[in-house]
Amino acid sequence: MEVYLQGILVAIKGTPITIGVSLFSVIIGAAVGLGLALLKKSEKKVLSIIAKIYIEIVRGTPMIVQALIMAYGIPYLLQQNGIMFKWPHLIIPAMIVCGLNSAAYMAEVIRGGIQAVDPGQVEAAQSLGMSKSQVNRLIVLPQAFRIVIPSFGNEFVTLIKETAVLSFVGVVEILRSAQLWNASTFETFPAYIGAAIVYLMLTYPLSKGVAALEKRMAKEDL
Amino acid sequence: MIKATNIHKHFNDLHAVKGVDITVNDGEVLCIIGPSGSGKSTLLRCLNMLETPDSGTIEIDGVQLTENNLREMRTKMAMVFQNFNLFSHLSVLENITVAPVNVKGVEKVQADKKAMELLKLVGLEDKANAYPRNLSGGQKQRVAIARALAMDPDILLFDEPTSALDPEMVGEVLDVMKKLAEEGMTMLVVTHEMGFAREVADDIIFMADGEIVERGTAEQIFEHPSHERTQSFLKKVL
Ligand SMILES: Nc1ncnc2c1ncn2[C@@H]1O[C@H](COP(=O)(O)OP(=O)(O)OP(=O)(O)O)[C@@H](O)[C@H]1O
Numbered sequence: 332m333e334v335y336l337q338g339i340l341v342a343i344k345g346t347p348i349t350i351g352v353s354l355f356s357v358i359i360g361a362a363v364g365l366g367l368a369l370l371k372k373s374e375k376k377v378l379s380i381i382a383k384i385y386i387e388i389v390r391g392t393p394m395i396v397q398a399l400i401m402a403y404g405i406p407y408l409l410q411q412n413g414i415m416f417k418w419p420h421l422i423i424p425a426m427i428v429c430g431l432n433s434a435a436y437m438a439e440v441i442r443g444g445i446q447a448v449d450p451g452q453v454e455a456a457q458s459l460g461m462s463k464s465q466v467n468r469l470i471v472l473p474q475a476f477r478i479v480i481p482s483f484g485n486e487f488v489t490l491i492k493e494t495a496v497l498s499f500v501g502v503v504e505i506l507r508s509a510q511l512w513n514a515s516t517f518e519t520f521p522a523y524i525g526a527a528i529v530y531l532m533l534t535y536p537l538s539k540g541v542a543a544l545e546k547r548m549a550k551e552d553l
Numbered sequence: 554m555i556k557a558t559n560i561h562k563h564f565n566d567l568h569a570v571k572g573v574d575i576t577v578n579d580g581e582v583l584c585i586i587g588p589s590g591s592g593k594s595t596l597l598r599c600l601n602m603l604e605t606p607d608s609g610t611i612e613i614d615g616v617q618l619t620e621n622n623l624r625e626m627r628t629k630m631a632m633v634f635q636n637f638n639l640f641s642h643l644s645v646l647e648n649i650t651v652a653p654v655n656v657k658g659v660e661k662v663q664a665d666k667k668a669m670e671l672l673k674l675v676g677l678e679d680k681a682n683a684y685p686r687n688l689s690g691g692q693k694q695r696v697a698i699a700r701a702l703a704m705d706p707d708i709l710l711f712d713e714p715t716s717a718l719d720p721e722m723v724g725e726v727l728d729v730m731k732k733l734a735e736e737g738m739t740m741l742v743v744t745h746e747m748g749f750a751r752e753v754a755d756d757i758i759f760m761a762d763g764e765i766v767e768r769g770t771a772e773q774i775f776e777h778p779s780h781e782r783t784q785s786f787l788k789k790v791l
């Protein structure tokens with residue numbers, strides 16, 4: 332029994348990294364996702380095409396491949412060209428890749444949120460003389476943001492699980508902690524079951540929390 | 554004074570507004586009546602370019618509306634919508650101040666003070682911190698009127714302001730509009746409320762099929778309509 336407890340404790344050591352990477356990724360994802368959503372909405376064709384291409388590339392390639400390119404490929408390329416570059420910590424490319432991945436997804440979510448805002452309110456704002464950017468900043472985005480907050484929460488939960496692939500890049504998050512312990516003790520089952528339990532301890536209460544938030548917001552509004 | 558000349562608007566093959574001329578003088582209350590689908594809303598929305606007219610000109614006090622002065626011109630003709638269109642994430646007070654502060658650059662303190670005066674005018678000073686979702690339809694529309702007035706517009710445009718209301722709330726909104734009319738506000742009102750039009754309007758326009766059929770005083774339109782279409786419309790609604 333004790334060995335299982337130990338497996339859980341080892342996995343727990345990886346949680347700050349898992350949570351940290353996931354949290355930063357959500358923030359990067361929301362910010363870049365907002366930019367992408369606005370680009371996509373833009374009347375300038377070029378801008379909306381750029382956003383579309385970005386989203387296609389990110390969605391069409393596995394995150395692990397993107398992570399390997401970012402963590403090792405890019406430093407290699409730079410070094411080949413005589414630029415001494417090394418990530419100060421692998422967590423940085425990890426967060427960038429997860430965040431940029433998230434952004435592609437969040438762009439769609441935010442676009443949906445923007446579309447869900449009552450067009451009558453947009454007209455009212457225009458009729459009061461607001462410019463396009465004022466309408467966005469003062470009327471549309473604050474409401475769209477409220478609408479998408481639960482999706483941000485769900486994305487955070489998803490990222491906690493998805494960041495497991497970063498173990499292959501060498502970021503010592505939950506799964507990597509378990510792998511390293513397994514390598515030195517050969518307690519294979521306790522190691523991985525410990526990781527699974529820790530993931531569940533994180534995702535279960537979080538997704539319940541998001542569901543509760545969603546319910547409360549639905550009640551408060553409409 | 555607002556003056557629109559030869560306004561045309563198509564929706565694909567549908568010719569919704571067919572070369573309408575309309576002038577509203579300062580202090581005048583002009584009501585537009587007419588059957589559903591006759592182009593009343595479209596005409597009103599063309600005036601502040603919520604619909605872009607295919608052709609025609611719009612002037613306020615002799616200044617022609619163009620793409621470049623559109624935003625400034627819009628502040629001079631505030632609109633009240635059938636469905637209120639209050640900003641649901643903002644309090645009543647913020648609904649009223651958001652445009653003066655951000656569009657006209659009015660100081661927040663000043664805007665708040667003015668908003669409270671306007672809320673008093675529409676009888677809702679106790680609702681300043683409420684949110685639209687907690688108001689009745691009639692209260693929402695009165696806030697929407699206060700929001701429009703906060704811009705100090707030269708003219709108020711109303712598109713069926715009482716059509717979405719429960720019958721018992723129509724009166725409270727019409728009362729506010731009557732008060733504004735008495736105070737000399739210039740108003741262009743699309744309405745199905747014939748009683749209101751008869752009582753308050755200086756002039757009434759009857760529209761059908763995208764055209765102005767006739768314009769006259771309440772007396773002329775209601776008692777001696779000169780067109781057969783006006784007569785048959787009035788027979789149906791009165
Ligand atoms: N955005 C639009 N796209 C296509 N057709 C439209 C649009 N807006 C209005 N129309 C059409 O234009 C015509 C005039 O509509 P409008 O809403 O101006 O009439 P109305 O006189 O305001 O009617 P109601 O009394 O029902 O409000 C109608 O046939 C309507 O279906």
Ligand SMILES: [Mg+2]
Binds near residue numbers: 593
């Ligand atoms: Mg209409």
